[in-house]
Amino acid sequence: MRINHAILIRALPADRLEDFVNDWLEQRYKDYSSHELWRGTGDMGRDVTGYVTEMRMEGPWDNFQCKQLNKNLSESAAFIELGKIFMHSADGAFALPRAYFFVAPVGVARAVQQYIAHPERFRQAFLDRWNADIAGRLVDKQTISLSPAIEAKIKAFDFNQIHWLDSTRLANDAACKPVLVKWFDEDPGPSPRGVVPTEIQANESAYIGQLLQLYSEKGPGNYPDAAAALASVQFGTHLRDQRTRFFDSMAFDRFYRDSTPEEYLNTFKDEIYHGVVEIHGDEHANGFAKLSQVMKQAAVLQPSGVLGKHAGPQVKQGTCHQFANEGRLPWHQ
Numbered sequence: 001m002r003i004n005h006a007i008l009i010r011a012l013p014a015d016r017l018e019d020f021v022n023d024w025l026e027q028r029y030k031d032y033s034s035h036e037l038w039r040g041t042g043d044m045g046r047d048v049t050g051y052v053t054e055m056r057m058e059g060p061w062d063n064f065q066c067k068q069l070n071k072n073l074s075e076s077a078a079f080i081e082l083g084k085i086f087m088h089s090a091d092g093a094f095a096l097p098r099a100y101f102f103v104a105p106v107g108v109a110r111a112v113q114q115y116i117a118h119p120e121r122f123r124q125a126f127l128d129r130w131n132a133d134i135a136g137r138l139v140d141k142q143t144i145s146l147s148p149a150i151e152a153k154i155k156a157f158d159f160n161q162i163h164w165l166d167s168t169r170l171a172n173d174a175a176c177k178p179v180l181v182k183w184f185d186e187d188p189g190p191s192p193r194g195v196v197p198t199e200i201q202a203n204e205s206a207y208i209g210q211l212l213q214l215y216s217e218k219g220p221g222n223y224p225d226a227a228a229a230l231a232s233v234q235f236g237t238h239l240r241d242q243r244t245r246f247f248d249s250m251a252f253d254r255f256y257r258d259s260t261p262e263e264y265l266n267t268f269k270d271e272i273y274h275g276v277v278e279i280h281g282d283e284h285a286n287g288f289a290k291l292s293q294v295m296k297q298a299a300v301l302q303p304s305g306v307l308g309k310h311a312g313p314q315v316k317q318g319t320c321h322q323f324a325n326e327g328r329l330p331w332h333q
Contacts, residue, residue, distance in 0.1 A: 003184060003186060005167075005171040005180050005184060005186065006105075006166075006167040006168040006170075006171050007167070008183075008184050009105050009167035009170060009171060010068075010105040010106060010167045012068065012105075013068070014066070014068040015039065017066045017068045017103070017105065018037060018039065018047050018048060018066050019037070020179060020183060021047070021048045021064050021066055021103055021170075022035060022037045022048050023179045023182065023183070024170070024173070024175060024176050024179050025048060025050045025064070027175040027176070027177075027178050027179060028050065028175045031050065031052070032050035032051055032052060032062075033051055033052065033053055033054055034051045034054070034056065035048060035049060035050045035051060036048070036049050036051070036056075044084060044085075044088040044093055044094070045063070045065065045081060045082075045084030045085045045087075045088060046063050046065070046085075047063075047064055047065050047066040047103075048063075048064040048066065049061050049062065049063055049064070049097075050062040050064065052098065057094045057095065058095070060098040061094075061095075061097050061098060062097055062098055062099040062100070062101065063085065063097040063099070063100050063101065064101045064103050065081050065082075065100070065101065065102055065103065066103045067081070067102060067103065067104045068104075068105060069104065069105075069106055070106065071106060072104070072106055072107045072108055072109045072112075073102055073104040073106075073107070073108040073109060073112055073164075074109050074112070075109055075111040075112055075115075076133065076137075078102060078108065078109075078112045078115070079125075079126070079129065079133060079134050080134060080137050080138065081102070082100060082126075082162070083126070083130070083134045083137075083138055084138060085097065085100065086126070086150050086153045086154055086157070087138055087139075087144055087150060089153050090147065090149035090150040090152070090153045091149075096153060096156060096157050097161075098158075098161060099158075099161035099162070099163065100161065100162050100163070101162075101163045101164070101165060102162075102163070102164040102165070103164075103165050103170065104164060104165070104166060105166055105167035105170070106166065106167070107164075107166040108164045108166075112164065113164070116162050116163065116164055119158075119159035119160045119162065120159065122159050122162065123154060123155070123157075123159045126154050127146070127151065127154060127155075130145075130146040130150070130154075131145055131146050177258075177259045177260075178258075178259060178260050178261045179261075181259065181260045181261065181264070181306065182260075182261045185306075187306055187309075188255075188256065188259035188260055188306065189259075189310070190310045191251055191252040191254075191255035191256060191310060191315075192251050192255060193248055193251060194244070194246075194247030194248040194249070194250055194251035194252075194318075195247060195251075196240075196243050196244055196247045197247075200226045203250075203325070204243065204246055204247075204321075204325070206324065206325040206327075207242075207246065207321040207322075207324040207325045207331065208226055208239070208242075208243075210324055210330055210331040210332040211229070211239065211242060211291075211331060211332075212224070212225070212226065212229055213287070213331075213332040214286075214287040214288045214291060214331055214332055215229055215232075215234070215235045215239075215288070217286060217287055217288070217332075218286060218287075218288045220234070221234075223235065226239065242321060244314060244318075245314040245315075245317040245318035245321060246318045246321040246322070247318070248312070248314045248315050248318050249314075249315045249316075249317075249318025249319045249321070249322060250318070250322075252310075252311065252315045252318075252319075253265060253322075256268075256307055260306070260307070264305060264306070264307055265307065267303075267304070267305065267307075268303050268305070268307040268308065268311065268319075269319060269322075271301070271303040271304065271308070272298060272301060272303060272316055272319045272320065272323075273323060273328070273329070275297065275298065275301040275303075276294050276297050276298050276301070276320060276329070277329065279293050279294050279297045280294050280329050287331060287332050290331070291331050294320055294329070295317050295320070298313070298316040298317045298319070298320050299313035299316060299317060300313075301316055303316075
């Protein structure tokens with residue numbers, strides 16, 4: 001039965017929701033150069049911030065305000081939370097964010113949804129209601145009236161960039177998939193098979209060059225290029241098999257690099273390396289015999305975790321060709 005991740009996100013304690021969102025921003029490296037978790041007293045209305053540039057809060061930044069509640073985020077709570085940003089920005093604590101996200105796993109009240117859908121109506125409501133509904137609720141035992149500085153911030157902010165995310169929207173975001181794997185043991189599923197191009201590609205030239213040297217040493221004949229080896233009765237099928245393994249391993253890497261935390265793929269490769277390095281270092285009759293023994297060993301390895309579950313023999317063998325490419329476990333020296 002498929003896990004309902006939205007329900008699991010709604011069950012997280014408030015501080016763990018912030019950690020979850022922080023991990024989610026870690027995966028959004030195409031959107032943010034870095035991110036930061038603010039916790040407890042003095043967060044100034046910020047829970048998790050995503051920085052667009054290395055200037056961090058002195059450049060464009062997005063605010064993610066986490067509200068783990070047992071009911072929808074209310075209209076009054078939404079005004080107060082966003083009001084904190086205007087107040088602290090007017091005080092000079094930071095520039096206005098580029099965008100503001102309410103992360104409310106249970107959802108937001110209909111009135112909040114309506115305001116977010118009507119940005120200019122939302123802006124006007126802040127101006128109209130500040131002194132009556134917001135001013136006395138921002139700081140304990142203080143009234144923060146609508147000053148010219150706060151009014152200027154409200155007028156300057158792009159209300160089109162206010163958004164809300166419930167647990168379903170969050171779980172369905174593509175960048176959230178590795179976080180679901182990490183937090184809830186979600187199975188990302190099997191990777192697609194690799195596609196072997198007809199022409200030799202730059203990213204396979206190193207290991208293929210090493211294989212050609214092994215073929216020439218084993219003989220008969222010399223194999224100055226891949227075309228010669230592919231045309232030979234002796235090594236044509238062998239080279240095609242190695243290319244299949246290599247491109248299957250590359251497809252495997254791409255898929256799990258996007259769908260699992262970074263350390264999962266690193267651990268998988270480390271386990272393959274340590275599973276074959278002794279065989280690679282043994283004495284062999286020749287380089288081709290070394291290659292054959294390493295391939296046999298790689299095929300029967302059982303790496304741990306979900307990646308090990310989905311790694312077929314050809315992926316593990318192709319990973320060894322990646323090591324040869326990198327000079328980590330060369331086939332020929």
